[in-house]
Amino acid sequence: MRAPCCDKANVKKGPWSPEEDSKLKEYIEKYGTGGNWIALPQKAGLKRCGKSCRLRWLNYLRPNLKHGEFSDEEDRVICSLFASIGSRWSIIAAQLPGRTDNDIKNYWNTKLKKKLMAMAPQSQRKPPTFQSPHQTPPLPSHSLPSMYKDSGGSFSYYSQNRSFTGFEPISQIPSSLSSTNSVSLATNSLLFQTTQEGLFSPMQYYHPVKDNYMVFGSEASCSSNSDGSCSLISYGREIKQEDLGFHSFMSSNGYGDQNQKVMLGNGNNGVEILNHWVEKPNGNIGETPSDYDFIEDVKQQVSSSCNHNDVNGSNNYNNGNLLIDENKTPETVMYHHYY
DNA sequence: AATCTACTCAACCGCCTCACC
DNA sequence: AGGTGAGGCGGTTGAGTAGAT
Structure with missing residues (x-):
């Protein structure tokens, strides 16, 4: 049983009064938060929970907040x-x-x-949903491949310091993938389609870039972990089951009937140097608990690949791209994981 | 004008992660 | 290594408001 963060009986709840707002604002502008929200209300003379103060400040009082219509x-x-x-x-x-x-x-x-x-x-109106691993309805074979990521740009998210970047220009799509006949995810205007299963995916305004490829992320903004190790990161995070579920969703859009292959590769400034394929024994990634082990294996291989590059004196541009290929199927899905 | 319904959004709740001891 | 507390996050709630009847 977790202790409450504050004495519930002695804190005010509900809407903030203008007086409370100005007290909080004045205090923070004068002294800052001091890195301790729990102690702040008492110091500021507020009968509020620290969390409530934090929320009020972040969502309403802090400067440069934009209110009103979204563009x-x-x-x-x-x-x-x-x-x-x-x-x-x-x-x-x-x-x-x-x-x-x-x-x-x-x-x-x-x-x-x-x-x-x-x-x-x-006929397709259903609430848009993000596909989680816990909801993996089969997709109709006729459904179009769902394309994942907006923009051809970098897409890195560092969970430690919460920074997150994305939406770099389309021009940053790896040049190796910029020839004709492709499927691209680079887009400036994006529409979405809900499928009969209620899935929700960007479907239009994609510019073909290269045959048989869908690219997830592009810019090689990779850096090794601080301990020198390399690990697969999904949009900056360690791959988790939830991510795998999404990958499964991505690859199951009518193209997931066969075993998947994962290509390990290293890239340099977005130009892929493909190494070798690893075949996953059964079905699509993310479908079974053992898939996590599979990913761990892939991690290992990418890791050793990264280490090898370190030995060769390359720098942090070397990244562990993960390419997932439904071999001999109409699509090849390529994932890039940068870190 | 009164009542009902739908909508909005500020605020709360509880869980998770991380840092510190 | 394990426990604890604070910060942060996403889901949910409910009071207030606008629009419809």
Whole structure:
């Protein structure tokens, strides 16, 4: 049983009064938060929980907050990020200066979701969802390959310091993938399609880049971990089961009937130097608990690959790209994991 | 004008992660 | 290594408001 963060009986709850607001604002502007929200209300003379103060400051009082209507551009950013990372509102908020995660969450739940549903064809209107590993309905074989990531740019998220970058220009798509006949995820205008299963995926405005490839992430902004090790990172995080589920979703759009192969590779400034393929024994990644072991194996191989590059004197540009190939299927799915 | 319904969004709750001891 | 507390996050709630009847 966890102790409450404050004495619930002696803290005020509910809407903040203008007096409380000004007390909090004045105190923080004068002394800062002191890195201790729990102690702050007492020092500031507020009968509030520290968490409540923190929320009030972050969501309402802190300077440079943007209020009011979201622009079309902001809509697009939210949509594409939601499609790619799901409801990680804080990460999405980091891409929209002046917007808070709470703002975006509310906006998504109350307006944007409906807006997108209204755009979808009548027969396909279902609430857009991000595919988690716990909900992996089979996709109809006729469904189009869902394309994942907006922009051809870097897409790194460092969980430690919460920084997150993305939406770099399309020009940063690896040159090796920029020839004709391709499927690309680079987009400036993005629409979404809900499938019959309620899946939600960006479907339009993708520019073909190279035959049989879908590219997830592009810029090689890789750096080794501080301990010198290399690990697979999904958008900056360690790969987790949830990520695998998403990969499964991505690859199962009618192209996941056969065993997957994962290509290990190293890249340099976005130019892939493909190394070798590793075949996953059964089915798509993310479908069985043993897949985690499989990923661990892949990790190992990427790790040793990275270490090898270190030995050769290369620098942090060497990254562990993970390419997933449904061999001999209409699509090859390529994942890049940078760190 | 009164009532009902739908919507919005600020705030809360509880869980998770991380840093510190 | 394990325990504890604080910060942070996402999901949910509910009071207030706008619009419909």
